[in-house]
Amino acid sequence: MRIEQLEYLEAIVKTGSINEAAKNLYLTQPSLSNALKELEKEIGIQILVRSKLGVSLTDDGREFMIYARQILDNVHLLEERYQKQSPRKQAxxxxxxxxxxxxxxxxxxxxxxxxxxxxxxxxxxxxxxxxxxxxxxxxxxxxxxxxxxxxxxxxxxxxxxxxxxxPLFVAQPHVFVGAHNPLIGKKYVTLEDLEEYPYLSYEQGERNSFYFSEEILSTLDRKKNIKVSDRATIFNLMVGLNGYTISSGIISSELNDDKIVAIPLKVEDTMxxxxxxxxxxxxxxxxxxxxxxxxxxxxxxxxxxxx
CATH class of the missing domain: 3.40.190.10 (Periplasmic binding protein-like II)
Structure with missing residues (x-):
């Protein structure tokens, strides 16, 4: 296996076309196709699927490209260090x-x-x-x-x-609420304290299993439930409807979370x-x-x- 073969493959994947990659590499289309076939034969897998619309990676090809890109990253680091070439785009x-x-x-x-x-x-x-x-x-x-x-x-x-x-860290569950929520000022809140407030949670698509929930205590029956798909919306609903969600307790004021407050939730559980x-x-x-x-x-x- 040669470095140039990996570079050829990367060019093909980037353009989605053997013809376009050949032009960019100043090679003929047959020579580039042959180089790819030799690589596939050498490693014993099919890397690309060819169609009228172009080429795409197989499952084996995606895995191979992960390793190939790591090798190319290291090669370019060496070139940058010793040949003063322009750095490889970081990803x-x-x-x-x-x-x-x-x-x-x-x-x-x-x-x-x-x-x-x-x-x-x-x-x-x-x-x-x-x-x-x-x-x-x-x-x-x-x-x-x-x-x-x-x-x-x-x-x-x-x-x-x-x-x-x-694992990174263990957190005690916290309730996130808007800065003007009536619960503000409490040292901690209980599930009973939350009964009359809208419960906000992230939707989990077709496989909306309780086990995939981003919030603990997902199986509890609540009077008011609202599903959302992004953090901006959930924050707006905390402010606009006095809704709440359950999370780790980390809030970033630098990223516009200054209108949200975290209050410890009194439950026997950790995240x-x-x-x-x-x-x-x-x-x-x-x-x-x-x-x-x-x-x-x-x-x-x-x-x-x-x-």
Whole structure:
């Protein structure tokens, strides 16, 4: 296997066309096709599916590209260090439940990137989508929580999908409410205190299982229920309707959360928030840097990182 073969493959994937990639590489279409066939034969998998509309990666091809890009990243780092070539465009994709600390760390990471070009993706999405993104190598990292209720089911899914969960910190559940909610000023709230307020939760799509819920105590029967799909909407409903949701307690005033207040919820439960990755994937330097920023941000809110 040669570095140039991986570079050829990357060009094909980027353009979605062997013809276009050949033009960009100043190669003939047959020579590029032959190079790809040789690579597929050598590693024993089909990397691309060819059609009239172009080419796309197979499942095996997506996994192969994860490793190929890591190799190319390291090659370009060597070239940048010793040949003074322009740096390779940095890329990172993250899929997460709806947490402000995830976004805040993402912002800090990008602010610190010293390059003119980059490709970053942050998906605040449904729990099932996080697992699917990691399994398909669409994202390098995932962030979600476990507790006594969902742990057994989710850990079974992690195992089935070759995913590894690493704890970050343990949080006591908090209720998020608007800054003018009548509950403000209480040292803590109980479930009884919340009975007359609208309960806000994130929808989980077609597989709306209680085990995929982003909020603990998802099986409780509530008088008023509102499902939402994004943090901006849930915050607006907290302010506009005196609604509430249940989360970790971390609020980022730097990211427009200043109208929201966290109040401890008096229940016998905890949330273990952590990150996920595919066990076959070695984290990129950028992903490792993001995790360090994430940990620093979490510690800044007074939480102890699980070692």
């Amino acid at each position: 990172l994709s993250i899929s997460a439940q709806h947490y402000a600390f995830v976004v805040h760390a993402f912002v800090e990471l990008i602010r610190g990137v010293n390059t003119e070009e980059y490709q970053f993706t942050l998906r605040e999405t449904e729990t099932q989508n996080i697992l699917e993104d990691l399994t398909a190598f669409k994202s390098e990292l995932g962030v979600l929580y476990l507790n006594n209720f969902n742990k057994q089911v989710l850990e079974k899914l992690f195992k089935e999908n070759d995913l590894v969960f690493t 273990t928030l952590g990150w996920l990755k595919h066990h076959k994937l070695e984290l990129s330097p950028l992903a490792k840097e993001y995790l360090e920023i994430l940990k620093q941000h979490i510690e800044g809110f007074g939480f102890e990182i699980v070692e």
